[in-house]
Amino acid sequence: MTSLLRRGALWLLVGVILLSSLFPFFWMLVTSIKPDNELFTRTPRFIVTSPTVERYTHLLDGNIPTQFRNSLIVAVATTVLTGLVALLAGYAMARYRLRTRHILTVVILVTQLLPQTILVIPLFTLFRNAGMLNTYQGLTLSHLALTLGLCTFMLRSFIVDIPFELEEAAQVDGASRLRAVRSIVFPLAWPGLAASSVYAFITSWNELMFSATYMQRPEIETLPVALQQYFSSYYTDWGGVMAASVIFTIPVVIFFLLVQKRLMQGMASGAMKG
């Protein structure tokens, strides 16, 4: 009897957790497809009787496709560059007993706790002088500052777990070290690369402060900036902003679900070393 009661309580808690995790997603979606007369009701309606996609077609005729593309370019560039740079650096830190590695670790840790506000002003001046305001390159560079620290650590810990004997064997068989790294270590580090890619993509896609500062022309704006500006001027158009939010959310959620297994492994191994 008590075990039955305990099970019931456990599943009740699980239910509460699921509901509070998912409800905002559900509500965003439902709000975006409700016609206005179902939207503005004192008693919220959880079921849509006559859904409409009008807001989506309206949005897709506007600037959203361009902004979506801008966001995608910056996020993909950030992810690829982060993966490349962090993989090389992670390998060097995992395989060599560098005398400077303690300093290196501290430096990377410090980059992780820097407030964005300490970077935002000089980077603005730097980009302005270099003609890199309103460019993909500028924003991508600034996003690297946010992603590289954690991703280097993640990849380092993955590479440490790859047996060094594998590399040695390849070298005994006549491969150069570079070749051994390229054909043995990097392919095996792929789960780590997947985990750090999710992190980099999500960080870049969602980032607002740098994007709002460095991307000011409508044709180059990324989604977070565009959505924030639209919301601050038309915040009573709840259906419209919800539809835009859905479009904004879908890519990260898909990417997250595709690679979540690797991400969980990455977080679990991080937690062990905590």
Next chain:
Amino acid sequence: MSPNTSGALPGRQSPRRHFTFEKQLLPWAFLTPLLAVVVGIVGYPVVRTIWLSFHDGEYLQNGPFIGLQNYRDIFANPYYTAALLRTTVFAAAVVATTILLSLAIALVLDAAPRAAKVLSVIVLLPWAMPRVASGIVWKWMFDDQYGVVNWLLVHWFGLESFNGYSWFRTGTPAMVAITVAVVWHSVPFVAVSLFAGLRGTHGEVVEAARVDGANAWQILRRIRLPMIRPLLVVMTTISTIWAYQSFDHFLVMTTPPGGPNHSTEVLSLLTWLEAFAQLDQGTAAAMAVVLFLMLSAVSVLYVRLNREDVR
């Protein structure tokens, strides 16, 4: 190529000894891109911001050296000191709620091992949602007339005073609503990390304690929580840093940003507005440096705490 052959071969050190290029140069060649970014995109801006904080910087122009004047100015500015206090209270509330809720969720996941895999994916999902989007959704849920939160409070909890209650007309309720949104966003990562840590604590020690007749609560308090204490400290540090830096939710959820009447201004928002709305880079730089020093102090404090645990 197979891993088994390597151990059998004699002189397995030899391939490494030959090439000094591979020993000396390769690691630095591999580290160069990272170092370039760290120096150019992180190091230079930090030094530059510190330099700017000692100079006059109106209209984003570099003015003359003025010593500590910017720092005196910001601490004499009642909006800044209010924001400092407000951010601290907000961060404390966010961190405490985040850690407690995350621990509770991690324990529930731990108690349901068969469902945990799927559950932890769903729990982590809010972390992936863009903060701008989640800020908008939460603002809609806290809407005075049509929001689900007020409806829930009135019809499920019988709190009639929330009928048409306006959360964003004054500072304190607005801060409460934003806290809820920020906690919803920061719990997932911490909860899943703590769950991963808790999973590593089912070992012989716990088994032995169980055989000796310890109950689940005693095992949790005396054995498992102390085992994940370093992880708890790391998670507290990370969420403190996140909470102090909160920016997106405030920019999205308050109109005008930091309003009404400056009552929701937090440090990051105030600094950014000072630089890019007031165009005073000297003052903004001083604010950024102070926040950086505070976060460094917090991190050092937590690292100390962690070290004393080990002793």
